[in-house]
Amino acid sequence: MDNILTFKNVDGGYGRVKILHDLSFEVRKGEVLGVVGPNGCGKTTMFNALIGLITPTAGEIIFKGKNITKVSANDRARMGIGRTYQVPRPFEGMTVFENVLVACCHGAGMTEHAGRPKALEILKLTGLYEKREIMAGELTLLDRKRLEIARALGTNPELLLLDEVAAGLVEAEVGEVIDMVADLKAAGYTIIWIEHVIDVMLKATDRVMCMSDGTDLLIGEPREVMESKIVTEVYLGVEDDE
Amino acid sequence: MIQQIIYGILYGGVFALAAIGMSMMFGIVGLTNLAHGEFIILAAFLSSVLCTALGCSPFLTLIITVPVMFIVGFILQKVLINYVMGKGANAALLVTFGLSFILKDGMLQIFSADSRRMVVAFQSANIRISDSVVIPVLYLVVCLIGVAVIVILHLFMSKTYVGQSIRATSDDKVAAQLVGVNIKNVTAVAMGIALATAAVSGLTLGMPWPFYATSGSGYLLIAFGVVVLGGMGSMIGALVGGVIFGLAQVLGGSNWGVFISYIILLIFLAVRPQGLFKK
Numbered sequence: 001m002d003n004i005l006t007f008k009n010v011d012g013g014y015g016r017v018k019i020l021h022d023l024s025f026e027v028r029k030g031e032v033l034g035v036v037g038p039n040g041c042g043k044t045t046m047f048n049a050l051i052g053l054i055t056p057t058a059g060e061i062i063f064k065g066k067n068i069t070k071v072s073a074n075d076r077a078r079m080g081i082g083r084t085y086q087v088p089r090p091f092e093g094m095t096v097f098e099n100v101l102v103a104c105c106h107g108a109g110m111t112e113h114a115g116r117p118k119a120l121e122i123l124k125l126t127g128l129y130e131k132r133e134i135m136a137g138e139l140t141l142l143d144r145k146r147l148e149i150a151r152a153l154g155t156n157p158e159l160l161l162l163d164e165v166a167a168g169l170v171e172a173e174v175g176e177v178i179d180m181v182a183d184l185k186a187a188g189y190t191i192i193w194i195e196h197v198i199d200v201m202l203k204a205t206d207r208v209m210c211m212s213d214g215t216d217l218l219i220g221e222p223r224e225v226m227e228s229k230i231v232t233e234v235y236l237g238v239e240d241d242e
Numbered sequence: 243m244i245q246q247i248i249y250g251i252l253y254g255g256v257f258a259l260a261a262i263g264m265s266m267m268f269g270i271v272g273l274t275n276l277a278h279g280e281f282i283i284l285a286a287f288l289s290s291v292l293c294t295a296l297g298c299s300p301f302l303t304l305i306i307t308v309p310v311m312f313i314v315g316f317i318l319q320k321v322l323i324n325y326v327m328g329k330g331a332n333a334a335l336l337v338t339f340g341l342s343f344i345l346k347d348g349m350l351q352i353f354s355a356d357s358r359r360m361v362v363a364f365q366s367a368n369i370r371i372s373d374s375v376v377i378p379v380l381y382l383v384v385c386l387i388g389v390a391v392i393v394i395l396h397l398f399m400s401k402t403y404v405g406q407s408i409r410a411t412s413d414d415k416v417a418a419q420l421v422g423v424n425i426k427n428v429t430a431v432a433m434g435i436a437l438a439t440a441a442v443s444g445l446t447l448g449m450p451w452p453f454y455a456t457s458g459s460g461y462l463l464i465a466f467g468v469v470v471l472g473g474m475g476s477m478i479g480a481l482v483g484g485v486i487f488g489l490a491q492v493l494g495g496s497n498w499g500v501f502i503s504y505i506i507l508l509i510f511l512a513v514r515p516q517g518l519f520k521k
Contacts, residue, residue: 051420077422091413094406102410105403107422112403155421 004029004159004190005050010059012049013214019045020056021214027159032181032191034205034222036198038234042214043194044086047161050192051083052076063159077107082157084148086164086194092137096128096147099136100154107155119154126150126180142173149180160184162193166200178204198226210234244375250489252378255385256450258484260443260461261468262392262477263436269475270412270432272331273323276338279462280345281437285311285444286453287349290358300360300445307441315437320430342458349455357452360445384446389481391442395435396477408432412475467507473517482518 005027013019019042027033035043048054050061052073061069068076082103091099100122104115123129126146131139136147145165152160162181166174174197181204185191195201201208202222209219210231217234218225225231264278275281288310289303296302318341326333364383368376399405410418411428418425447453447461468487472479490506491499510517 053416053419072424073416073419074422074424077420083420085417089414089417091410091417093413094409098406098409102406102418102423103421106407106424109422151417151421 002029003027004064005192006060006062007046007050008060008062010046010049010056010061012054012056012059013045014054018057019214020049023059023211023215025209025216025219027190027192028206029158029190030185030188031206032185032193032204034201034208035192035194035211036196036201036208036226036231037211037217041211043211044163045214046211047083047163047192047194050076050161051081074106077155077157078109080156080158081161082107082152082155082159083161084145084152084163084165086167088141088144088148090136090139090144090147090151092135094136095133096136096139096150097123097132099147100150103151103154104156107157115154122150122153125183126153127176141168142176145169145177146180149184153184158190160189160191162191162195164194164196166195166197174200201226246492247489248375248377249381250492251485252381252385253488253492254481254485255388255488256381256443256446256484257388257464257468257487258472258480259388259391259439259446261465261472261484262395262480263439263443264462264465265469265472265475265477265480266395266432266439267436268469270408271319271323271327271429273327273334273338275433275436276335276462277342277345277458278338278436278440278465279458279460280342280349281311281314281440281458282444282447282461283453283455283458284345284349285437285441286360286448287353287358287444287455288441289445289448290360293360300362300449304442304445307444308438311437311441312434314434316430316434318437319433320426323433324426324429342462346456346458353455355455357454358448359452360449362449365449380450384450387442387446388484391439392477392481395439398435399477404428404431464503467503470507470515470517471510473519476517476519479517479519 003026007023007025010020010023011018037043049056052071056069060067097119100119101115104110104118105112110118123132126149128146128150139147166177178200193205205222207220208222208225210217210225212234218228218231260282264275267273267275285307288307289300292303292306293300323334326337364379367379369379370376399409407423407428410423411425415425464487468480468483471486472483487503490503494502
C-alpha cells in the first residue's frame with residue numbers, strides 16, 4: 001500500500017517549548033490510523049504541525065510525495081488535508097450550509113454554483129441535511145462534531161484528521177461516529193484519528209500509533225498496540241508486577 | 243423639535259457610513275484603524291479635486307474614488323498591516339496611528355489648511371412638510387446613500403463568495419485557514435472595502451459640511467462612538483448607533499451636542515460594552 005503521509009524526524013512546538021521530538025511515522029493511503037497517548041504527549045501538536053499551524057524546527061513532512069513542511073495552512077487544506085477540532089469551532093455566525101459551502105469553495109476550489117450541490121451532498125452524508133438552515137452556533141455537541149467533519153469533507157480532503165470526535169458523546173452517539181468513519185473509509189478517505197476511547201480505537205482503526213513525550217512509541221495492529229506492555233505502562237500508567 | 247429629530251436621523255445615515263468601514267475592520271481583522279478619519283478626508287479631497295478638474299457632479303467622482311480607495315486599502319493591508327499584525331495587535335495599532343499623522347500632514351502640505359466643500363445643484367433645496375418642518379434634500383440624499391451602501395454591503399457579505407469568506411475569517415481565523423481561506427487576501431479585500439466605504443463617506447460628509455486637512459480626527463471620534471454604540475462588526479448596529487449619535491449632536495446643539503454624545507458613549511461602555519447589536 002502506498003504512503004500518503006510521512007513524518008521524518010520532526011521536532012516542533014510553541015515558541016521555546018518543544019513538544020515534538022524526532023517524530024517519525026507513515027500513513028498508508030486508505031487506512032484509518034488511530035493515535036493514542038497520555039495528555040500532553042503531543043498528539044494535537046502533531047496535528048497542528050501537519051496542517052501548518054506550527055512550523056517544525058527540524059525534520060520534514062511529506063504529503064503525496066511533496067515536502068509540505070513550509071507550506072501555509074490554507075494551501076495544505078487545498079492540497080487535501082482536512083481537520084476537525086476536539087472542541088468544535090464552527091463559524092457560529094453562519095448557517096450549517098454556509099459553513100460547508102465556504103469549505104467547498106475555498107478548500108476544494110469549487111465555484112459557488114458547483115459547491116452548493118456538493119455541500120448538500122456532504123450534509124446528507126453527515127446527517128445534517130435537515131438542519132442546513134440553522135445557525136451553526138445553535139447546534140448540539142453531536143451536531144457540532146458532525147459539522148466539523150462535514151466542513152472538513154467540504155475541502156475534498158484525501159487525508160482527514162479527526163481530533164477526539166468521540167469525546168463527550170454518549171455510547172449511542174459514539175456508535176454513530178464509528179459508523180460514519182467506517183462510511184468515510186469505505187468512500188476512500190485516509191483518516192488519522194486521535195482518540196482516548198480505547199474501544200473506538202479497537203473497532204474503527206486499521207493501525208494504532210501510541211505517542212509519548214512528543215515521539216512515536218509504538219505503531220502496529222490496534223489490539224497488539226493497546227495490549228502491549230510499553231503502551232500500558234506509558235498510556236494507562238500501569239506497571240507490570242512481574 | 244420635529245425638525246431637529248429629522249436632522250438627527252439624517253445625520254445618522256451619514257455617521258453610520260463613516261463608521262461602517264472601521265466597524266468592519268475591527269470585526270474581521272481585529273484592527274482599530276486610527277487613520278480611518280484621515281482616509282475619509284483624503285477621499286473627500288480626491289472628490290473635490292476631480293470635481294474641479296473634470297467639472298462634473300460630485301456624485302460622478304465616486305466612479306474613480308471608490309476603486310482608487312479600494313486599491314489603496316488592499317495594498318496597505320497586504321503589504322504593511324498584515325506584516326505588522328504578525329508582530330502583535332499593538333504594532334498594527336501604532337502603524338495606523340502613524341499613518342494618520344502622515345496622511346494629515348501630507349494633506350496639509352498639498353491642500354493647505356483651508357476648508358473646502360463640494361456643492362451640488364440642490365444644495366439648498368427643501369421638501370416642505372409643514373410650515374415649521376422641512377426635509378433638506380441634500381441631507382436626505384446623503385443619508386439615503388449611507389443607508390444604501392450599508393444595505394449593499396450587508397447583501398454582499400451574506401450572498402457572495404467573497405462575503406462568506408470574510409464572515410468565516412471574522413468568526414474564526416484559524417478555522418477559516420483550515421478550510422482553505424487565504425486570510426491574508428481576505429483581510430486585504432476587507433480593508434479595500436473599508437476604504438471604498440470611506441470614499442463614499444468622504445463625499446457624503448464633504449457636501450453638507452466643510453472639510454479640511456485636519457478634520458479627520460473629529461470623524462474618527464464620531465465613527466468610534468457609533469461603532470461602540472452599535473456593536474463592533476454590526477451593520478444594523480452602525481445605523482442605529484449613527485442615528486443615536488446624530489440625534490444627540492443635533493438635540494444638544496453646537497454647545498452640548500458633542501458632550502452629550504460622549505456621555506451616552508461612556509454610559510454604554512459601562513453598561514453594555516459590547517454595543518447594542520453585538521451578541
